[in-house]
Amino acid sequence: MSSSDGKKRTRWTTEARRGQLLQLGAQLFAERPYDEVQVTEVADLAEVSRGLLYHYFPTKQDFAIAITQTACGHAFAETQPDPDRPAAEQVREVLDAYLRFAGENEHGFRAMHRGLIADAEVRAIRQRDLADHERRVLALLSPGAEPPAALRTAVRGWLAFVIAVVLDWLEHRTISRDEAVEVCVRALLRGVVADR
Amino acid sequence: MSSSDGKKRTRWTTEARRGQLLQLGAQLFAERPYDEVQVTEVADLAEVSRGLLYHYFPTKQDFAIAITQTACGHAFAETQPDPDRPAAEQVREVLDAYLRFAGENEHGFRAMHRGLIADAEVRAIRQRDLADHERRVLALLSPGAEPPAALRTAVRGWLAFVIAVVLDWLEHRTISRDEAVEVCVRALLRGVVADR
Numbered sequence: 001m002s003s004s005d006g007k008k009r010t011r012w013t014t015e016a017r018r019g020q021l022l023q024l025g026a027q028l029f030a031e032r033p034y035d036e037v038q039v040t041e042v043a044d045l046a047e048v049s050r051g052l053l054y055h056y057f058p059t060k061q062d063f064a065i066a067i068t069q070t071a072c073g074h075a076f077a078e079t080q081p082d083p084d085r086p087a088a089e090q091v092r093e094v095l096d097a098y099l100r101f102a103g104e105n106e107h108g109f110r111a112m113h114r115g116l117i118a119d120a121e122v123r124a125i126r127q128r129d130l131a132d133h134e135r136r137v138l139a140l141l142s143p144g145a146e147p148p149a150a151l152r153t154a155v156r157g158w159l160a161f162v163i164a165v166v167l168d169w170l171e172h173r174t175i176s177r178d179e180a181v182e183v184c185v186r187a188l189l190r191g192v193v194a195d196r
Numbered sequence: 197m198s199s200s201d202g203k204k205r206t207r208w209t210t211e212a213r214r215g216q217l218l219q220l221g222a223q224l225f226a227e228r229p230y231d232e233v234q235v236t237e238v239a240d241l242a243e244v245s246r247g248l249l250y251h252y253f254p255t256k257q258d259f260a261i262a263i264t265q266t267a268c269g270h271a272f273a274e275t276q277p278d279p280d281r282p283a284a285e286q287v288r289e290v291l292d293a294y295l296r297f298a299g300e301n302e303h304g305f306r307a308m309h310r311g312l313i314a315d316a317e318v319r320a321i322r323q324r325d326l327a328d329h330e331r332r333v334l335a336l337l338s339p340g341a342e343p344p345a346a347l348r349t350a351v352r353g354w355l356a357f358v359i360a361v362v363l364d365w366l367e368h369r370t371i372s373r374d375e376a377v378e379v380c381v382r383a384l385l386r387g388v389v390a391d392r
Contacts, residue, residue, distance in 0.1 A: 149371050152370070157358070161383075165350070187353065
């Protein structure tokens with residue numbers, strides 16, 4: 001439909017509008033430090049009033065938290081492995097899905113691990129998300145048993161490894177997604193698990 | 197010597213005083229988010245005037261930067277490997293020295309990777325420090341040659357792995373320092389290097 005000033009206008013559902021604002025916010029926080037980003041820039045980019053933006057996200061921190069929760073929650077949900085396959089295949093499957101998700105949600109992923117990390121609540125959400133991933137990986141590597149303390153520590157290290165590899169891949173693109181997946185699979189299956 | 201009010205007073209050299217303030221600051225930033233720490237708390241803990249504190253560190257950011265530079269610079273300098281030994285031994289030697297340093301400078305290490313990470317300049321110093329470590333590790337693994345892109349990415353991942361393992365070791369102490377060193381050595385020599 002066209003409005004009277006001749007510009008095409010889109011009708012947004014609440015969810016679509018919220019998604020659009022989160023997407024634009026992620027883009028800004030992926031590139032610049034938290035303190036330097038003004039949320040009103042998002043309103044300008046989205047061509048909405050500041051009042052509408054504040055309706056969705058009353059404070060900058062609410063905005064940062066929503067971007068982080070969206071990125072974390074979706075990534076975890078979209079990378080469920082198939083429990084009927086061998087553990088090593090599940091590892092590759094999860095990583096493949098995880099890197100595909102990160103590539104498709106590059107701004108949110110980078111924002112969460114870069115600009116937004118300045119916020120303590122964002123760091124807390126990220127920590128809880130890492131704990132979910134840790135439980136999933138440990139259940140794969142050490143099914144039905146209490147994992148040894150050194151394995152638990154190594155898996156925590158490996159999760160940090162994966163995030164660093166994904167950020168490096170997204171930012172420099174010097175290797176392909178498949179190569180990045182291989183780097184992460186090898187680090188877990190040879191560097192963390194081997195010979196235990 | 198004793199002052200007139202009977203309290204024992206210590207004469208501080210400039211360097212010793214600066215070191216004391218950095219040590220106390222690291223302690224605060226290791227435990228609490230950046231925004232919640234007031235640098236004047238350091239003056240109170242050190243029993244010095246705020247004016248003296250501002251003489252050494254005019255702003256909170258100057259303070260954060262000094263803590264980070266001290267932790268990074270000393271860690272790198274104190275973990276030089278012996279170039280006459282085989283690469284695998286040098287790796288173990290560096291890690292052993294690095295974890296010893298982190299254990300002895302626990303507050304500074306945790307502050308740099310936890311509370312102070314909220315500051316963009318601290319993150320930049322940390323990035324440059326990681327680049328130094330990366331060059332050193334790549335020179336060990338791929339001497340005299342341009343390292344393949346996937347190896348470079350994997351080493352970046354591994355540096356994040358080491359930091360996460362050291363933080364986990366310092367915070368939970370569920371494994372010994374030697375076990376933490378082994379976890380890191382194995383991740384590099386089997387998970388990153390193997391079969392290249």
